[in-house]
Amino acid sequence: MxxxxxxxxxxxxxxxxxxxxxxxxxxxxxxxxxxxxxxxNAKNSKWLDGSRLVVSVSMQFEAGGQPENAESPFPQNMEKGYRDLPAATWYEYGYKEGIPRMLDNWDKLGVKITSHMVGSAVLKNPALAKEIVDRGHEAAAHGMNWATQYTMSYNDEKKFIEDGVHAIKKITGFNAIGYNANWLRRGENTLKILQELGFLYHIDDLSRDEPFIQKVNSKDFVTVPYTLRCNDIQLIEGKNFSVDQFVNQVKMEFDQLYEESENRRRQMSISFHDRIGGTPQMVQATKELFTYITNHEGVSFKRKDEIARMALEDKTTIRE
Structure with missing residues (x-):
């Protein structure tokens, strides 16, 4: 074939x-x-560092930055004027248990990830945000809060993004160069603003299974593609997948991309959210899945800032 x-x-x-x-x-x-x-064209199937397939892992740090009575597994039938107290504890789980458990798991697996951090969540849990960076992971920006940014004016959106970046820098010392909008819904001005602010890449794009470069403000800007197919908020929370269904779906995604990577440059994205991916069952599922992945020759796990820089350096990276 x-x-x-x-x-x-x-x-x-x-x-x-x-x-x-x-x-x-x-x-x-x-x-x-x-x-x-x-x-x-086989030379283009290899990444600049010789990897056959690169796996990019996201860990969303959002809990604590959500608005009051945010979406949750509970029925959305709260009467106005009352606080959804059990839903609030679902989010608290993300920073009390979820992220600490995932951080220990990443260390055991030897994997470095990208954490997309909501600025207000970082300010509420500064020690945890700093620990993520201190343990060798990338801090990427995820807005200042859960506001809908695509409806903002140019100046309001720029301040919204800047405020989130400043929160991360103040607490962790990390200069965020990657961006993820809430539910990927960026506006018409978002990429221009990101380029102006010194970002190298964004992830709010599902159109490819490998990074690509486009011109923004006459400069190179990288898209490190994201996915909803291997995303716990979409599958576990949104579709009520069991962990074995999640493992099977992600494993099949990996098998196909690994097969394609013999002749094409391929990137696989997997996403975890603090209050979902950090549950005991999901961490066990991740161990099983990542052990399977690492048993394949030529696979490497990389932070998204590493992927973006490698894409910019590689003259064979796709340009759009």
Missing amino acids: MDRRKFIKQSGLLTTAGLVGSAVPLSGMAQSTNNLRADP
Whole structure:
């Protein structure tokens, strides 16, 4: 079997040679196919550091920054004027148990992740935010709070993003260069603002399975693609997947991308949220999943800032 690129390439070669429509024995066709398996673009399948497939892990640090009576697993039937107290404890779990448990798990697995931090959550739990960075993980910006930024004016949105960056810098000392909007819903001005503020990349894009570069304000800006297919808030919380369903879906995603990575540069994204991915069952599922992944040759786990810098340095990175 051959992938689409090889098929197109082979078809072109066969047509040029006048073989299409001629009585070529099937055995001869098979031999021709085998001879064409050496893809001249194979060099583009490797990452700059020689990795075959890169896995990018997100850990959302949002709990504590949510608005009052935010969405939760509880029925959305609270009467106006009352606080949803049990829902508040669901969010508290994220910083009391979830992130600390995940941090220990990342250390055991030897994985460094990117934590997208809501500024107000960082200010509410400064020691935890600093611990994330002190343990070698990337702090990326995730807005100052859960406000809807795509409706903001240019100046309001710029301040909103800046405030979140300043909160992270003040508490952790880390200069955030990556951005994730609430539910990926950036506005028309977001990328321009990010470029002005010195960001290198954003993740609010589902269009590819590898990073790409585009011009923003006449400068290179990287998209490190995100996914909803391997995302605990979408699958576990949104669809009520069991952990074995989650593991199976992510594992199948990995298997396909790993197969493709023989001939194409591939990136796999997996996302965890503080109050969901940090539950005991999900941490056990993650151990099983990541152990499976690391048993494959040529796979590396990278922070998103590392991926963005590598994409900028690599002359073969896709440009749009």
